[in-house]
Amino acid sequence: MNWILLIVGGLFETGFAVSLGKAQEHSGKEFWLWMLSFVICVSVSMYFLYKAMGGEQAIPVGTAYAVWGAIGATGTVLAGILFFKEPVTFWRIFFLTTLVASVVGLQIVSSEA
Template identity: 40%
Template sequence: MSWVYLILAGCLEIVGVILMKKYSLTGREIFAFGMLVQFLLSFAFLSLAMQGIAMATAYAIWTGIGAAGGVLVGIWFFKESKSVKKLFFIALIIISVVGLKALS
């Protein structure tokens, strides 16, 4: 169940980043409130995940999911640049997350 919590925590981190971007674009406080809720939930699920996964592994995977997901969402929904170099390094993050899972 720890891995489910960790993946959920990473996905909530991505949603929090989306709401952060929406808040920065609009200034609407509802997005700031939603961002706060998402980040709190993300930390809560990360904490639950750490009960069964080593801290270093859980944190690395959580940040990897958040970073890769944030970049991909930025490219798909906010029309941010998608250079070959950026996609290459995002692929490295994803490969690293898979590698950490395989070694755990």
């Protein structure tokens, strides 16, 4: 269950980054709606990160934060490509892949300890 909370929290991290990007594109009422979206997403994201690190099957803080951050970073890059017309280059995808591989590797060596 904690892993599900962590994954959902990472997705909401993507949501708060996208909300900030969209807020920069708008003004007036739309700006404030995107800022409200940001506040909700960051609150939910942090709460799920907090919950994932507690309880009977707590995920260690270092692992939880690394996975949460990698989910958010990956989702934000992909959202930037889809919603903000950011470039898709070999190097962006390469380093995004190495980020994910590094977090998987961290999890593998952490479970061996």
